Amino acid sequence: MKNALVVVDVQNHYAVEKAADLPEKILKHIKNTKYDYVVFTKFRNDPSSNFHKILEYTKSIGPPSTDIHPVLRPLSNKGNTFEKLTYSAFKAQEFVDFLKQHKIEELFICGINIDGCVLATAYEAFDLGYKVKILEELSSVASFRDDYEEAAKTIIARNLKRKIPK
Numbered sequence: 001m002k003n004a005l006v007v008v009d010v011q012n013h014y015a016v017e018k019a020a021d022l023p024e025k026i027l028k029h030i031k032n033t034k035y036d037y038v039v040f041t042k043f044r045n046d047p048s049s050n051f052h053k054i055l056e057y058t059k060s061i062g063p064p065s066t067d068i069h070p071v072l073r074p075l076s077n078k079g080n081t082f083e084k085l086t087y088s089a090f091k092a093q094e095f096v097d098f099l100k101q102h103k104i105e106e107l108f109i110c111g112i113n114i115d116g117c118v119l120a121t122a123y124e125a126f127d128l129g130y131k132v133k134i135l136e137e138l139s140s141v142a143s144f145r146d147d148y149e150e151a152a153k154t155i156i157a158r159n160l161k162r163k164i165p166k
Contacts, residue, residue, distance in 0.1 A: 002036045012065050015112065022140050038080065040072070106132075111139055115151065119134075122134050
């Protein structure tokens with residue numbers, strides 16, 4: 001079974017505050033762990049999106065804020081980096097095509113925001129039949145909102161780790 005590490009949105013705009021040390025942690029993990037593939041997503045906030053229209057979020061529209069963090073940038077290239085305009089990486093068709101083309105069945109997911117994009121990507125992967133593991137120790141919220149991070153970990157434990165009794 002082929003696997004991939006999916007690094008979600010560890011880009012200049014988000015790898016700050018609480019998540020400032022995350023790029024180094026992820027790089028160390030990549031160097032010490034054997035994955036068949038390492039892929040990156042980066043979020044771009046399109047002005048026509050609901051992020052703009054409903055959430056009134058007007059940041060992360062283009063470079064340099066949307067660029068992969070400099071620590072991880074040497075591992076990122078056109079073939080393994082996928083721009084997304086939504087929470088879930090699975091809404092980026094190129095990402096889906098990459099997984100299918102390489103016959104990837106197991107996803108290890110980490111990155112920023114564990115309470116949003118990481119969780120949305122994991123849910124959709126699960127629903128599509130992938131074996132999924134969120135690497136909580138390599139995931140964070142972008143700001144100092146520990147309550148969001150803890151809530152996300154509780155949701156992950158309940159929905160993606162739980163074994164249903166027989």
